[in-house]
Amino acid sequence: MKLLNDFLKEYATPVAKSAGFKKKGTAFRIDASSGDVAFLEFSPFRIDSTFVVFHAQCFIVPEPYWQWMNRQYLAAGVPEPNSSGAIAAFSVVPPPQAAHTPEAGGLARTRWAFDENTRQASGKILSDVLRSDVVPRIRHLLVRENLLDAIRSTESPSIRRWGALESEIVLMVDEYSRHEMESLLSELDDSSPLKKQFTEWADMRRSKGA
Template sequence: MNPLDTLIREHVTPVMEAAGFAKKGRTFRRAAPNGDHAFLHIDADLVDPEKFVFEVSFWMVPLPSWEFAYRDVPNRTAPNASGALATCKVIPPDVAAHQPEEEGYFRSRWAFAEPDTRDLCGRELARVLTEEAVPWMVRLLDRGTLLAETRTNPNGELVRLGDATKSEILLRIDDDPVAEVSTLVDKAEAEGAFPPLIAWSRTRLARRTTEES
């Protein structure tokens, strides 16, 4: 078995499964009752011949975001990270980082030498997942929480994918009062928002109105 897969099996899978995530390959998925999804991805980086280097990231996929992104695709599959509304890198502590002195993009890379530091890296990853990343992912499965956190710091650790107007519409469209969301959609149209988003939103709101009457 690839040493990275061994690390995942021994250290990551127990943490993720205990938190209600299902595993497929190097991806872990948890679905909320309303169809929203959280994904954790582990991706290898072939950048160092002496170490196994990889990145860990999570992706939040509210169902409206997925359905809008694939609105023209018949028989679309179950949600995956391509429909994400926000994403975040899981940053390693110095002891498990490929370049601990780096302050930019590459600081997100985890690394271990096989077999010397694999277990150390795995234990640190399990700890960060248990203490920080997984609880945060679970909280963000609540649309109100996701909206609040992408409003507060949209390009910090949690990166909003898309503009603020689109994000707010997609996160409010199924749960907030129809009249309030309709007003938001009208304002977005007046400000030149993406026309397919406006049309799709009005159709979804009209369906809600019919279902709730």
């Protein structure tokens, strides 16, 4: 773990901090003015005695989705957001030169790796990917309209972790008119308990924001 921590301190932290992220352990967090939060987390894999292998993943936690997921705690106080409340997430896929198994598919293809000989080269690649791709993508997704477009997208792999309709209802609860929200809710099956729960939650949120 120390080898990964030292690697991230040298190659990921400068990029993340200059972009406004705050670091805690092997995770970075950035807060938008809307209250939405994004996390960039690095997780080690102990699967190779020679290489340090890790996975990098981004999580988008919109404020209304976190409030919806933690609505039972409203009276006592909703806890601080964390990556478990992500409505969308994506892996940071390494270029072949920094991948543990560049020929693999699926989750294995998302694993980064370095050893003593490749540490500097892999670190520079990580810095470049964070700066040119990951940070701009996170900032883009911290705008709810952009996030909703990405959730609706048919591109694969999908970043969404919840249904597109349900995501739209929660994401846009503060933006849509009552008529627009009712139109969305009407698309839910009448037998679904979510329909009543969404309606009650949206009305409560609207009344508090009034």
